[in-house]
Amino acid sequence: MPIYEFSCNECGVEFEELTGPHVGLEADSxxxxxxxxxxxERLPTSSYSPIHRRLTTNERKKLESTRSVDRAARKAEFKRKRQAARDARNRSSGQG
Ligand SMILES: [Zn+2]
Structure with missing residues:
Protein backbone atom coordinates (compact mmCIF):
# COMPACT_ATOMS: atom_id res chain seq x y z
CA MET A 1 0.00 0.00 0.00
CA PRO A 2 1.74 3.17 -1.15
CA ILE A 3 0.95 5.40 1.79
CA TYR A 4 3.72 7.89 2.24
CA GLU A 5 4.52 10.35 4.95
CA PHE A 6 5.26 13.86 3.84
CA SER A 7 6.66 16.92 5.50
CA CYS A 8 5.72 20.36 4.24
CA ASN A 9 8.67 22.59 3.45
CA GLU A 10 6.54 25.69 3.93
CA CYS A 11 4.71 25.19 7.23
CA GLY A 12 6.47 22.09 8.52
CA VAL A 13 3.34 20.01 9.01
CA GLU A 14 3.68 16.24 8.62
CA PHE A 15 0.95 14.27 6.96
CA GLU A 16 0.21 10.99 5.26
CA GLU A 17 -1.03 10.62 1.74
CA LEU A 18 -2.18 7.65 -0.22
CA THR A 19 -0.53 7.79 -3.59
CA GLY A 20 -0.57 5.72 -6.71
CA PRO A 21 -2.20 5.46 -10.12
CA HIS A 22 -5.44 4.06 -8.64
CA VAL A 23 -6.05 7.22 -6.59
CA GLY A 24 -4.84 9.48 -9.40
CA LEU A 25 -2.19 11.08 -7.26
CA GLU A 26 1.51 10.73 -7.78
CA ALA A 27 3.88 11.21 -4.88
CA ASP A 28 5.51 14.02 -6.84
CA SER A 29 2.31 16.04 -7.07
CA GLU A 41 9.25 16.28 1.15
CA ARG A 42 8.63 12.56 1.27
CA LEU A 43 9.72 10.98 4.53
CA PRO A 44 10.84 7.43 5.11
CA THR A 45 7.71 5.61 6.27
CA SER A 46 8.77 4.90 9.81
CA SER A 47 5.35 4.24 11.32
CA TYR A 48 4.46 1.59 8.77
CA SER A 49 7.72 -0.23 8.48
CA PRO A 50 7.48 -2.39 11.63
CA ILE A 51 4.48 -4.20 10.17
CA HIS A 52 6.14 -5.04 6.91
CA ARG A 53 9.70 -5.31 8.04
CA ARG A 54 10.97 -8.48 9.59
CA LEU A 55 13.07 -7.89 12.67
CA THR A 56 16.56 -9.24 12.79
CA THR A 57 17.42 -11.60 15.64
CA ASN A 58 19.36 -8.88 17.37
CA GLU A 59 16.52 -6.40 17.13
CA ARG A 60 14.02 -8.91 18.44
CA LYS A 61 16.26 -9.82 21.37
CA LYS A 62 16.68 -6.15 22.17
CA LEU A 63 12.95 -5.59 22.00
CA GLU A 64 12.21 -8.58 24.20
CA SER A 65 14.76 -7.57 26.79
CA THR A 66 13.36 -4.03 26.96
CA ARG A 67 9.91 -5.45 27.40
CA SER A 68 10.89 -7.86 30.16
CA VAL A 69 12.86 -5.17 31.97
CA ASP A 70 9.82 -2.97 31.73
CA ARG A 71 7.58 -5.68 33.13
CA ALA A 72 9.93 -6.45 36.03
CA ALA A 73 10.21 -2.78 36.90
CA ARG A 74 6.47 -2.38 36.81
CA LYS A 75 5.99 -5.43 39.02
CA ALA A 76 8.51 -4.10 41.55
CA GLU A 77 6.79 -0.75 41.60
CA PHE A 78 3.42 -2.40 42.13
CA LYS A 79 4.83 -4.40 45.03
CA ARG A 80 6.33 -1.30 46.56
CA LYS A 81 3.08 0.62 46.26
CA ARG A 82 1.09 -2.22 47.76
CA GLN A 83 3.50 -2.46 50.66
CA ALA A 84 3.33 1.30 51.20
CA ALA A 85 -0.46 1.19 51.20
CA ARG A 86 -0.39 -1.65 53.71
CA ASP A 87 2.03 0.29 55.94
CA ALA A 88 -0.17 3.37 55.79
CA ARG A 89 -3.21 1.34 56.72
CA ASN A 90 -1.39 -0.26 59.62
CA ARG A 91 -0.20 3.09 60.87
CA SER A 92 -3.62 4.71 60.72
CA SER A 93 -5.45 1.83 62.37
CA GLY A 94 -2.87 1.68 65.13
CA GLN A 95 -3.36 -2.03 65.64
CA GLY A 96 -0.75 -3.39 63.27
ZN1 LIG B 1 2.18 23.39 4.53
Missing amino acids: VCCPDCGASRV
Whole structure:
Protein backbone atom coordinates (compact mmCIF):
# COMPACT_ATOMS: atom_id res chain seq x y z
CA MET A 1 0.00 0.00 0.00
CA PRO A 2 1.74 3.17 -1.15
CA ILE A 3 0.95 5.40 1.79
CA TYR A 4 3.72 7.89 2.24
CA GLU A 5 4.52 10.35 4.95
CA PHE A 6 5.26 13.86 3.84
CA SER A 7 6.66 16.92 5.50
CA CYS A 8 5.72 20.36 4.24
CA ASN A 9 8.67 22.59 3.45
CA GLU A 10 6.54 25.69 3.93
CA CYS A 11 4.71 25.19 7.23
CA GLY A 12 6.47 22.09 8.52
CA VAL A 13 3.34 20.01 9.01
CA GLU A 14 3.68 16.24 8.62
CA PHE A 15 0.95 14.27 6.96
CA GLU A 16 0.21 10.99 5.26
CA GLU A 17 -1.03 10.62 1.74
CA LEU A 18 -2.18 7.65 -0.22
CA THR A 19 -0.53 7.79 -3.59
CA GLY A 20 -0.57 5.72 -6.71
CA PRO A 21 -2.20 5.46 -10.12
CA HIS A 22 -5.44 4.06 -8.64
CA VAL A 23 -6.05 7.22 -6.59
CA GLY A 24 -4.84 9.48 -9.40
CA LEU A 25 -2.19 11.08 -7.26
CA GLU A 26 1.51 10.73 -7.78
CA ALA A 27 3.88 11.21 -4.88
CA ASP A 28 5.51 14.02 -6.84
CA SER A 29 2.31 16.04 -7.07
CA VAL A 30 1.22 15.87 -3.44
CA CYS A 31 0.35 19.20 -1.85
CA CYS A 32 0.29 20.22 1.79
CA PRO A 33 -3.22 19.81 3.25
CA ASP A 34 -2.59 22.73 5.59
CA CYS A 35 -1.16 25.50 3.46
CA GLY A 36 -1.48 23.96 0.00
CA ALA A 37 2.20 24.25 -0.79
CA SER A 38 3.56 21.85 -3.35
CA ARG A 39 6.99 21.95 -1.80
CA VAL A 40 6.64 18.82 0.27
CA GLU A 41 9.25 16.28 1.15
CA ARG A 42 8.63 12.56 1.27
CA LEU A 43 9.72 10.98 4.53
CA PRO A 44 10.84 7.43 5.11
CA THR A 45 7.71 5.61 6.27
CA SER A 46 8.77 4.90 9.81
CA SER A 47 5.35 4.24 11.32
CA TYR A 48 4.46 1.59 8.77
CA SER A 49 7.72 -0.23 8.48
CA PRO A 50 7.48 -2.39 11.63
CA ILE A 51 4.48 -4.20 10.17
CA HIS A 52 6.14 -5.04 6.91
CA ARG A 53 9.70 -5.31 8.04
CA ARG A 54 10.97 -8.48 9.59
CA LEU A 55 13.07 -7.89 12.67
CA THR A 56 16.56 -9.24 12.79
CA THR A 57 17.42 -11.60 15.64
CA ASN A 58 19.36 -8.88 17.37
CA GLU A 59 16.52 -6.40 17.13
CA ARG A 60 14.02 -8.91 18.44
CA LYS A 61 16.26 -9.82 21.37
CA LYS A 62 16.68 -6.15 22.17
CA LEU A 63 12.95 -5.59 22.00
CA GLU A 64 12.21 -8.58 24.20
CA SER A 65 14.76 -7.57 26.79
CA THR A 66 13.36 -4.03 26.96
CA ARG A 67 9.91 -5.45 27.40
CA SER A 68 10.89 -7.86 30.16
CA VAL A 69 12.86 -5.17 31.97
CA ASP A 70 9.82 -2.97 31.73
CA ARG A 71 7.58 -5.68 33.13
CA ALA A 72 9.93 -6.45 36.03
CA ALA A 73 10.21 -2.78 36.90
CA ARG A 74 6.47 -2.38 36.81
CA LYS A 75 5.99 -5.43 39.02
CA ALA A 76 8.51 -4.10 41.55
CA GLU A 77 6.79 -0.75 41.60
CA PHE A 78 3.42 -2.40 42.13
CA LYS A 79 4.83 -4.40 45.03
CA ARG A 80 6.33 -1.30 46.56
CA LYS A 81 3.08 0.62 46.26
CA ARG A 82 1.09 -2.22 47.76
CA GLN A 83 3.50 -2.46 50.66
CA ALA A 84 3.33 1.30 51.20
CA ALA A 85 -0.46 1.19 51.20
CA ARG A 86 -0.39 -1.65 53.71
CA ASP A 87 2.03 0.29 55.94
CA ALA A 88 -0.17 3.37 55.79
CA ARG A 89 -3.21 1.34 56.72
CA ASN A 90 -1.39 -0.26 59.62
CA ARG A 91 -0.20 3.09 60.87
CA SER A 92 -3.62 4.71 60.72
CA SER A 93 -5.45 1.83 62.37
CA GLY A 94 -2.87 1.68 65.13
CA GLN A 95 -3.36 -2.03 65.64
CA GLY A 96 -0.75 -3.39 63.27
ZN1 LIG B 1 2.18 23.39 4.53
